[in-house]
Amino acid sequence: MAPFEIMTSESQERMLAIITPENLAAVSALCAKWEVRATVVGRVVEPTLGPDGAMRGMLRIRNGFDGEVLADVPASSLADEAPLYDRARERPAMLDARHADDPTFDEPIGSPNDDLLELVMDPAWVHRQYDSQLFLNTVVGPGRDAALLRLAGPGLPVSSRGIALSTDSNPRWCALDPRRGTALTVIEGVANLACVGATAKAVVNCLNFGNPEHPEVMWQLTESIDGLAEACVGLEIPVIGGNVSLYNESGGEDIDPTPVVGLLGVLEQLVAPPPGWNWREGDALVLLGGRHAGGDVAFPLGGSRWATRRGRRGGRIAGIDLETFKATVSFVVNEISSICAGEASDVTAVHDVSGGGLATALAEMVAVTGVGATVGELESHGELFSEFPGRFVMATSDAAALLARAETASVPVARLGTCGSERLRIGSMIDLSVSDITAKRRDALEDALSALN
Numbered sequence: 001m002a003p004f005e006i007m008t009s010e011s012q013e014r015m016l017a018i019i020t021p022e023n024l025a026a027v028s029a030l031c032a033k034w035e036v037r038a039t040v041v042g043r044v045v046e047p048t049l050g051p052d053g054a055m056r057g058m059l060r061i062r063n064g065f066d067g068e069v070l071a072d073v074p075a076s077s078l079a080d081e082a083p084l085y086d087r088a089r090e091r092p093a094m095l096d097a098r099h100a101d102d103p104t105f106d107e108p109i110g111s112p113n114d115d116l117l118e119l120v121m122d123p124a125w126v127h128r129q130y131d132s133q134l135f136l137n138t139v140v141g142p143g144r145d146a147a148l149l150r151l152a153g154p155g156l157p158v159s160s161r162g163i164a165l166s167t168d169s170n171p172r173w174c175a176l177d178p179r180r181g182t183a184l185t186v187i188e189g190v191a192n193l194a195c196v197g198a199t200a201k202a203v204v205n206c207l208n209f210g211n212p213e214h215p216e217v218m219w220q221l222t223e224s225i226d227g228l229a230e231a232c233v234g235l236e237i238p239v240i241g242g243n244v245s246l247y248n249e250s251g252g253e254d255i256d257p258t259p260v261v262g263l264l265g266v267l268e269q270l271v272a273p274p275p276g277w278n279w280r281e282g283d284a285l286v287l288l289g290g291r292h293a294g295g296d297v298a299f300p301l302g303g304s305r306w307a308t309r310r311g312r313r314g315g316r317i318a319g320i321d322l323e324t325f326k327a328t329v330s331f332v333v334n335e336i337s338s339i340c341a342g343e344a345s346d347v348t349a350v351h352d353v354s355g356g357g358l359a360t361a362l363a364e365m366v367a368v369t370g371v372g373a374t375v376g377e378l379e380s381h382g383e384l385f386s387e388f389p390g391r392f393v394m395a396t397s398d399a400a401a402l403l404a405r406a407e408t409a410s411v412p413v414a415r416l417g418t419c420g421s422e423r424l425r426i427g428s429m430i431d432l433s434v435s436d437i438t439a440k441r442r443d444a445l446e447d448a449l450s451a452l453n
Helices: 003-008 021-033 094-102 110-120 171-176 178-194 215-235 322-340 356-367 399-406 436-452
Strands: 057-060 070-074 139-141 147-150 160-169 198-206 239-245 260-267 284-288 347-352 373-375 393-397 413-419 425-427 430-433
Touching: 003 070, 021 178, 094 110, 094 171, 110 356, 110 430, 110 436, 160 178, 160 356, 160 399, 171 260, 178 198, 178 215, 178 239, 178 260, 178 322, 178 347, 215 239, 215 260, 215 322, 284 322, 284 399, 322 347, 322 393, 322 399, 356 393, 393 399, 399 413, 425 436, 430 436
Parallel strands: 198 239, 373 425
Antiparallel strands: 057 070, 139 147, 147 160, 160 260, 198 260, 284 393, 284 413, 347 393, 373 413, 425 430
């Protein structure tokens, strides 16, 4: 690449590393081993006398290390003192009407059994077409709450640590409330990592929005960034990178706010796999985390997959009880990470409650295990399909012990039911055979794609 291309090109797959001179040979050798090209493009120098006569750190670009100066600017002007846009921002005028069109308060119609079958879908058709193994270090592959990999590879030091990865996005939530929807998306990612025993350590993001020259889109973008910041500050997770994709329109209409959030988690001891979704006959089922959503409504259906399937895109989304969430996630991480460290446990399965709500989480576990479950009467029809993160379905061979540990940790916990039989029964609302759930989940994506042809 020409020098100006190196400085200004936005091509991907390049990383900038700052290393001490005494480590240059070692880093260069490591890059050569993995067939990664590495080139020294600059040096860190002491502050110098700037154009304004003050001593300050300068970013100086030369034609070669000793050649003529092509650019010379204060480094701070590209960071903390960079010029800022202040585009017009305006809350969308139609947002109040969308909030008022809330499916939460509709009288239930149709069959909850049919509703549930519409929501189960196995993504395996997509991920089985790609190699998800890396030196056979994949412990939990795609299709579960989060991916989990051993930190191992040819020529690398032996390590018992593991890393977990999760990506999440929910434009349904963010269309109704971009600030809260983005924060909830971060929380959802943290919950996914907890299911494989990992503690969240870093966030990356891709912010996908419409035309920021439209005041409504600029408002959505700023609200989403504020929501991302609030969640990350509250959970003490640094944002280590990200990018934006703007001016996204379809048929002249701006897309819904679609921030994508990726989370990296770390597991200190990975000598055994996490339990996954595989409960067993006779296990007890419990729900960990706040049973009710934050805010005025216990089980909001705004922004849910259930409502979207009915063409309803209005309503309000759940509030956030961050302290309860942090306590619940910490408890789940401790329970699952101890299993991964090789310790004995009564916990046999875990799954977070997310897209599709509690009923869908239970149906997914039924389809994977091939074992049914009987759950007691829920508080309302909305509890079947309401979506808000921070809840976990956990199966255990010793309910009394698990309930006692949760109460000691001040984590909300409720007994749901028992695993067993060839059917999923949820109170008087859901009664489906394991075979029907399994078949529908397995074929749903391929059937949907076939219908498009």
